[in-house]
Structures are given as C-alpha cells and as structure tokens.
Amino acid sequence: MKIKPFNVSKPKHIEPALDQGQIVQAAIDLLDEVGFDGLTMRNLAKKLGVQAASLYWHVRNKQDLLSLLAEEICAPMREPDRTLPWQKQLEEMANEFRRVLLVHRDAAQVLASSGGPSGPKRLRLTEIGLRTLLDAGFSEKDAAYAGMLMNDYIIMSVLEETRYAVLEAEGTSEDSSLDVQNWVESLQANEYPSLIALANYLTEPDGDERFRFGVDLLRNGLESLLARGKS
Amino acid sequence: MKIKPFNVSKPKHIEPALDQGQIVQAAIDLLDEVGFDGLTMRNLAKKLGVQAASLYWHVRNKQDLLSLLAEEICAPMREPDRTLPWQKQLEEMANEFRRVLLVHRDAAQVLASSGGPSGPKRLRLTEIGLRTLLDAGFSEKDAAYAGMLMNDYIIMSVLEETRYAVLEAEGTSEDSSLDVQNWVESLQANEYPSLIALANYLTEPDGDERFRFGVDLLRNGLESLLARGKS
C-alpha cells in the first residue's frame, strides 16, 4: 500500500476567494459609491459576496483597512521636479496632494482618520517634503514642524472643501442659497457686522482660490522664516 | 359637590427631570471621563438616570448636542485686548482657543465634528477675529480666508497634539519610546534619510513649541501679505 507523495504539495488547493488587494480595491469603489459613512466592514463584505468575518483574515481591523486605503489613494501622486526652487516643489506637492484627495469621494476623511503615514508611498512623499525643506536651509526642527503643518493643512483644507460641497448638494440649489441667506439674516446686523460683510466669502465654496490662498500664506511664512534665520 | 377651581392652573405639575443645560453639563463630564468615543447618547442617558429616548425631547440629535457642547467648551474663552496691534490680538485669540480646547478631554474632536460656529459665543469670537483682520487692512476676501484658516489650524493642531498624547499613554513610557525606536529602525536608512534624521522632532510631543511655530508662521505669512498689498 503505497501513497503517492507527489500530489501532497498541492493538496486540494482551492483558489482563495479573497486577497488584500481585492479588498482594498473594493473598498475604494464602495467609498466612491456610498461615501465614508457607508464604508463599513459589513457593506464591504456584501460587495465582495462574502461574510464580514472573512475580511479579518486579510486585514487586522478597520483601522488597518483605512491605512491601506490612504496608501492606495496617495499612490497616484507624482513627485515634484527636483530641479525647481524649493517653493515651487512644495507648491507642486501641495497641488498634487489635493488633486489625489479630490479623485475619490471623502478621501480626505480617510486620510484624516487613518493615522500618520505608514505605507511606503506616503513615507516616500513625506521624505521628499522634508528633504526639500532641509535642502532649502531650514533647521531640522523647523523642517519637521513645517512638514507636519503642510501635511495637516492640505488634508484639513480638502476636508472642509468637500464638506461644503455636501452641504450644497443636500438641498436644491435654490434652497441652499436661501438657507445661507436666512442664516445671514438671522444674525443681528449690529451684533455681527464683519461676519455679515464677509458672508459671501465665508459661504463661498471656491475651493481652488481658498486652497491657493492658504498655500501662498504658508509659503510666505516659510520664506520670511528662512530670511530671518539666514540674516 | 363643588370643585375648587384654583388648582387648575397648576394641574399636577411635576418638575421636569431634565433640561438642556443639565444634558450639556453631563455630556461635558462624560467627555472628561470616557472621551469622545465613549460619549454616546446611551451612556449619557445612563449617567442622567434616564432612558436614551428621553434626550431627544431636549436635543434634536447627536449632531445638535455636539454643537451645544462646542459652544459650552468655547464659553470660557476670553476676548483679546482691542488696543493691542492686530498680530498680538490674533496671537492672544489663538492661545486662548488652544487653552480652552485643552481643558476638556477630546474637546478638539468635538469642535472638529460639530459644524461651523452656530452658537452666539462662537459667532462672537469669529466676528472679533474677522474684525481684527479687516481693521488691520486686509481685503474682505483675504480676511475671510485667513479667519477660516486660523480657526481650522488651531482645531487641527490641538487635535493632533492630543492624539499624540493618547499614543503615548497607551503603552508604558519605556514601551512607547521603544515603539518609536522600532518604527524608526524599521525604515531602511538609505530610503528615508530625512525622515530618520528628523524622527525625534516628528515624534516629539512638545505641543507648546509646535503650536507657537505654526502661529508664528501664519503671522509671518499674513504680515508679508499685508505688506505686499500696501506697497
């Protein structure tokens, strides 16, 4: 009675129905369809035709999934041209970051809820940002703080930009403009004169302009900090 | 058989067990005890010795409660001395804002999850900030964008500052420092030289210094923007 030893290495090997890459891709699709709040482990499992518990074989927990998602969202970010002056390099990185955050619905929320950069792509991008600042002449401390600040600013900026968009989409266009109107009129004019004077800008959702304003402000701040240090 | 008519005006009037002020106060206490994630309608009801559904008589929903909470958290903010130069006024406001956000656990998370300012106190504070910027000579657009930027920066800054604190508190002090050490060592030195060189600053939780850096940067940016506009 002999047992054939050769098939032992492939003993009833069924193709695994799932792997981490599929899960992450499905999660991105689900995000685009239903947004951050609809992105649940159970909905994701349903989309994959699988039990929710199955996901936990390929992913530690939801937090882990969000980190993988953040990495995937940032993957298409292009790196800046290293021959440019440091201001232009940082500007390019900021614009690229914002661009990829606007590709997928609620991407900024994913980045905000996932912790700091852990995947190789995001680590590389922060490495580039920090190197740019160091090469520009900033001290280690200033470079570190400035890098974190820029990163946080961009995420938070897009977060708010898209939150406004949601507020707009909730009512019909006439209704939402009426709501803004009512909001302004509900303020007593003599109590909040500046607020009322600037209401158009405060409720205006021109994200491009607002984002550029912030980036310019930070660049100006960094330039004068550098000038001060060098004098 | 006569019925006394005089008690009719007070017909079995039981003292209401709850009002909005009590709910908000209990929510603040609960926040300090269990943090943002533990602040649920059900836990809050339990703390008040009442059914969860009862809360919905005094508060529209959880979002509404968070707005009330945000207002309560900001209530102790003092207003800046109007005779100071605009830079000092803004600095004072920033420091005050951060101060009150550090009084209660996860207060920054409450502010971040509650929408824009709706209560009278926060409206008044943004009014003051915007007025300061207008008085300083900024255009309406610049003042609006700068005001929103400062507001967002402060909330996000404290948000991250306290998130770091949580990461520190999770392990014993030796463990967490070891984790940081391991995190750094897990990076290939030749792949991420800047990241490794700045690791101490990136993982250092000196919130005071980091916050001041950001405020200084924004002030510098605003000053050069103003100088440019005036030239």
Place this chain on the structure above:
DNA sequence: ACCTGAACACCGTTCAAGT
C-alpha cells in the same frame, strides 16, 4: 489556509404609549 455562522456588545433614532 481560508471562510462561515452565529454570537457579543454595542450604536443613533423613532414612535406609540404612558403620566
């Protein structure tokens, strides 16, 4: 190794019913 079934311990919110 990989997936299922079923449970555990929760959420926010609604609503008829009580007082």
Place this chain on the structure above:
DNA sequence: ACCTGAACACCGTTCAAGT
C-alpha cells in the same frame, strides 16, 4: 409637556466550526 418601552436598522469584532 415630558418620559418610557420597545423596537428598527444598523455597527466592529471574535471565535468555534467547517472545508
């Protein structure tokens, strides 16, 4: 007017059991 009981429609996560 104000509160309760009970339900509805969900969550993330675990774990013994199956294949």
